[in-house]
Amino acid sequence: MITRFITITLIALIISFSAVAVEPNEVLKDKSLENRARNLSKGLRCLVCQNQSIDDSNADLARDLRVILRERLKAGDSDKEVIGFIVARYGEFVLLDPPVNPRTALLWGGPGLIIIISGISLALWFRRRNTTIAEELSKIEKESLVSLLEDTPDRRGPEK
Amino acid sequence: MKGNFRLTYFIPVIIILTILAIFWSYLSKIKDGKSIQDLPSALINKPTPVFKLPGISVGDKGFDSRELTGKVTLVNIWASWCPPCHVEHPRHMQLASEGIPIYGINYKDKPEAAKNFLNNLGNPYRAIGADRTGKVAIDWGVYGYPETFVVDAKGQIRYRHVGPIMEDDLTNKIRPLIKALKTK
Amino acid sequence: MTAEIGHFSLILALVLSIFQGTIPLAGAALNRNQWVAVARPAARGQFLFVTIAFLSLIYAFLTSDFSVANVAQNSHTLKPILYKFAGVWGNHEGSMVLWVFILALFGLAVAEFGNGLPPTLHARVLAIQGLIGFAFLAFILFTSNPFLRLDPPPMEGNGLNPVLQDPGLAFHPPFLYLGYVGFSIAFSFAVAALIEGRVDPAWARWVRPWTLAAWCALTVGIALGSWWAYYELGWGGWWFWDPVENASFIPWLVGTALLHSSIVVEKRDALKSWTILLAILTFSMSLLGTFLVRSGILTSVHTFASDPERGVFILGLLVFVVGGSLTLYAIRAPMLKGGGLFAPISREGALVLNNLLLTTGAAVVLLGTLYPLILDAVGGGKISVGPPFFNATFVPLMVPVMLAPVVGAMLHWKRGDIGSVLGRLKIALSIALIGIVATGYFAENIKDLLAAGGIGIGVWLIFGSTVEISERISLFRGTFSNSLRRFARLPRSQLGMAIAHGALGIMVLGITASSAWRVENIQLMAPGDIASVSGYSLKFDGTKKIIGPNYQGERGTFIITKDGKKIGTLNPEKRRYPSANSETTEAGILTTISGDLYAVLGDERKNSAQGGSSWTARIYFNPLVAWIWIGAILMAAGGIISLTDRRHRIGPPKTARSPNKNNNKISSI
Known part of the structure; x- marks a missing residue:
């Protein structure tokens, strides 16, 4: 799955390839919360890997985003607030499901x-x-x- | 039925040529140096994130986002393990020597490695915050390393550069912008 | 020396293509038989020169001749021989040579098997092929020459991208190109027919085998690509709606529509200008795909290192080929008169519906693929269009496409009766309903309910096609030997169609089950640990170091047991390729008819306390996932069976209808 990063070499970004997507230690104990986290992360694009969701990606940034997403959920954020949190930082480009707007x-x-x-x-x-x-x-x-x-x-x- | 001319039959060719024309304009932009991977920052014209980071080693001065007001500054997110960061480093040294304030966020680095980097190549930064977890970098919307932000005197982000800063980037974009922001 | 021979042959081929592309056209227009006769030897020469060029490039790769820049950049002495060979087309330049090689091969085939064609049509088709060849040869020679030399030559090559070193991917491009380039024949026939001003059932009979062959190849090519993604990319997905995947899927959709509409032209002399348009569009979409992949305007796992200069050239080529042919279409097509009449409810009507939905589907995929690009080009900023968009728009469109074929195939030409057809299909209908109820009963959420619908569609297609065939051979309504006799006499195209439609059903079952009921288990495992997934127990037996020809890595072992019985092992690997400085993951897969067990080895974590180490293991059960590719291969097999139909055998029937009988002749210009 490293292939998705080939393009990255073009802009000389360095990514650690170490992890497989979704590490066991990331998984939340609360099943329903974890399900929400998985669903949300499937709709968020991994920025450094083009056309791959952060759920599927082993990029470092994708993992950080998955962790942050789970932290927000645990803190009681709604799905919408979590998405809003990420979009505020990375723009609508991260949404694999583009929102309806002009x-x-x-x-x-x-x-x-x-x-x-x-x-x-x-x-x-x-x-x-x-x-x-x-x-x-x-x-x-x-x-x-x-x-x-x-x-x-x-x-x-x-x-x- | 000779000479039968029907406009509807031209619809396919019109659609295709329109698409091709758009491709053409896009291609010429790429040829002019537009990088298609570069994302515009979602934080342009917004205040910088608020954070307070510790220094690289215990006892070092950290980096507080409140320092970013009152002057035009550069914020550079870097790491010693990132080759392009080595590439761009001389430009930062040069800017610092000209008195342009540069602040560093040291991203997911080992303290000794970061120290070595600075000892060997010089330290252009007014202050450095160590972002061990990468959370502050996410607040900045960072996705590639290095990234450099231009922040105006009001503490608003005005420009983001992804990848190493080269001489061209300085002359074409960053210097003129700093100048414009200063005279405001 | 071989590189120079290859280079020189390409130049000769280019020069020859100019003659092939112009003289026969002029000859046909001016009624000069000698000029017309140039077409065939030119096509033969074209094939000869391009073959020499292709062989010299293969030779350079097999002998690791690093004085050729292309070889140095894309090969390595330590590479296994298969990948040295596949490396020829594993890069942009080489793949373009393969492209023109296939084009020349098809050109030769048309030249040799076109004896039954009217001489002017034959010459014009070959000339159009020559023009396409000219455009691509010029592209290679001016922007992508694979024969450039390096001085001094390096001692060692850079190596092929490790993820591309895979048998699935080695043969993915040749099949794709067979498809893309095969559609160029339909294109050339369409353009030639527009110039001739005549389209009739005989024309459709000539075009159909080529289209069918190209379609089969493209089907196999896409299936190989998705199978590769499934086992190589390491998270069990097989289709990502990635722009490059879409670039091959759009021509497939339009090509499928073309395949169906040409039946109507052949049998009923109707839908002519529409079929011509589809023939042009299918090839145009293939070219557009090529452009997207190679121009550098989008990035993806499959894209070649891109270069805007090449993009400009291909864009020009597109304007020339696509713009030119569609303009010709706009001017000439209104003169083609529709033939056979039919009511909306009829075999033709069903095929029209199929065409409408498939082309709409293709347009939707095109829209989703190009939208981010177009928006960015007009300054609208960056957005992503991911799987959710395509699932919400394209998938519902395909539901009627999946429901219609069985009914359509049983409707009468001209005017049909849906009620009676459904009556004949009541067995299939009941089985499909049982399938829906049985799966729907256990539904826990909306996703499961939708999946139940998918199962129903799959079952409907499989049993509907079976009913259709058994009806044709009077199974259960006479003696078995009578049915066998009827089966042997059944037109191959009928059989092929039923198989392809049933295969689609198999594929739908695979897609539905694997996307709805996939089970995932991620955990940290130390040797001796047991993970359980879908009733299977997987005992982790630790890892071993492995050394391959050009990589090193670790191989894990999982022992699978079910109900206490050992049924197999999984050996996922992590490989490091030092020459390319990268890593790949090789999934361990055990395929069973009910689903795949799929394991990926993640990171090693040292346990400081005990001194051993644990590994992140991701284990999946992907139900029925293999059915997707079984379905795709059967679909292509159905196409090949159709190809062997007496009417479709390459070399059209000598008894082409006399042109005067059909009132379609346009007075030529």
Whole structure:
């Protein structure tokens, strides 16, 4: 999992690779608190490893953040307060689940918009096809009717 | 159906070319030296964290965040185990010799190693706080080492530099900023 | 000397590609048969020169010729031979040579197997391939030359990144490129058809095998990549919605849509301009992925060392290939007239729905991948778009995609009856419902309930496909030998489709179970300690030092018992590669049909009191996780079975419909 840090060498940052993510001694005794901590840390991005949550990361900073997060929880912070604490220091970049705000309006609205647009264009396409098809069909039918009538002159048809 | 021209068929090419145009602008920014890893600090134009750190060894003067008001200062987060910190060190010595106050936060270091670093390379810092647990560094939003912050006279963070400070960074960014903040 | 031969061959290939890309096009437009005839020998020559270049690079790597800069930077004498070989494409320059090699190989295949094609279409397809080849050869020669020399040569190379020294990853890129580059054939056919002004069922029959082959390769490539991430990155995850993963997933989604829509063109002569658009987009998305990975505008585990200069070149290439083809599409496509009629509820209707959802899904993944980049480019600051976004948007979109195929495959063409199809599927429907109820009954939270839905979908796909096949061969409704006879006569494409759809079900079960019911146990273990996970006991037996060809490390041993019986051992490793100055973790994995036991060795901690030491061990039980890759491989196998269908055998039928019969001909320019 060290691979996620390859990029880091680009900016010559030094990270200790020593630990595996979530050390036994970090785990809180209180099960529900620990569950909250795990869930929260899964949504926080490890800054030095790109696209990895601090829960998955063995970076030093990720561990420090996990520890701080648990300390805040033990001190009685709500989930929101803990997230706020980290965002105040590191910005919204740490949130793997981007919050809905004007900056992300197109991101969160995008999928819905794409579905609506493609749905409407599909419906329009079907309708247009059906009308042109109906026109063409009626034209073909007329022609065949005429030829039918011509072939069987002894029968009387509704049209000439 | 010759000469059938329908605007809707141009939608794909328009979308793709727009995306490519955005890539182009992004690429030219990278070419101009923008580093895509650099994160803007969340603390810009906010007061510095409040903390009081002990010195590197017992008996050393520590670093209290209250010292950061009343003058334009630099705060440097460093460690002796961090090679880029060695790289940037001469620039700090130079700034210190010009009388620009630099404060150090020694991040997760062994006291002897930190002392050795300073004895060998010189000590540019007005005061050094030893951040053994890394908690103060997290309050500063530090994610890579070294990082250097420019703090104005009101104790507000105005600029953050991630990675070693090179000569270019000094002339292009840090010196002009310090000058501007001083004249304010 | 070999490096110079390789370099020179690339230059020859570049020059030849100019001829291949222009003369046949002009010949086809001006009705000059001799010019048209240039296409085939040019494609052969192209293959020859690119092969020589590729072989010289392989030779340089195998002989550790460090006077070649690329070898010195990416290889090492101590590397096992497999990784010296795989090292050829383990770096940017070499992987581009592999890229053009596959392109030339496909070009050769089209040249040799295209006898049944109308000569002008054949020539145009080869010419477009030649133009693509030109663009990539120029890219290699001007920005990424793998044959540059070093003077003086270093004594030893830098070595390949250790995490990349892995059999899974050694073959990941070739399969990906087979997929990406294979889609270039569909692209060339699409562009050639736009120039010709004709798309008909025969066209779809020619394109389909290429698309199918490329799709199979890409499926295998993505599966290999995710399998590698699973066992190598060390926390048991297998998909991270990482931009580079997405870059390969988007072409797969669009390619899957293309695969389905081309059926409609083939069988019903409808959806023509849409299919052409998909053919162009599939390859375009492959190129976009290449751009993202190599331009340096995003960073990821899989990215090559990046360089903005290259990014600029690839961007230009994208504007040329993608912009050019889509503009041609915008101008020419309105002239393609739709053919066969169908009601919304029909086989065609189901395929349209499939297309709509798959392309929407691809667009959503693209949006999530590019959004942070676009926002940053327009000065909106940095944000992250992680798995939660994709789970919330992409996954729900895929639910109808998973529900539809079984029903769709049983609907009649033109006009179908959903009620009667569901009636025929009542067995599959009941089993799926039982699956949902059985898993939902034990649900403790919403996640479990969602997982129950996932199980239902998986079961539905598997049994629905089974019902479909058994119906076709009249299983249980006549003698068994009759069914066998019918099975033997079953069109391969039918069988392949059912297998692929069932395989998707297997994959869905694996994804659902492994993400919902994974069990984790993290603890500090001293030798002799026992950890228990999901009914298994794992006794830690300590660690041993190991020395590999180019690494040292520790190997831990866990003895697994269940109900008192020993069923296996796990040997997770920690390796240090001195030449690359880095470490990797190798997970210990025991795969069973019900799930994987997965152990990772963490840090050693000396116990000062007793003098021994303890290790951080992370042990997981990942239920059904292997089903994900079994499903993916079966899916590709379904594709390959389809490929062997008589209609799809490479080399299209001689009895192509006469062009006049279809009223699709546009008067040429």
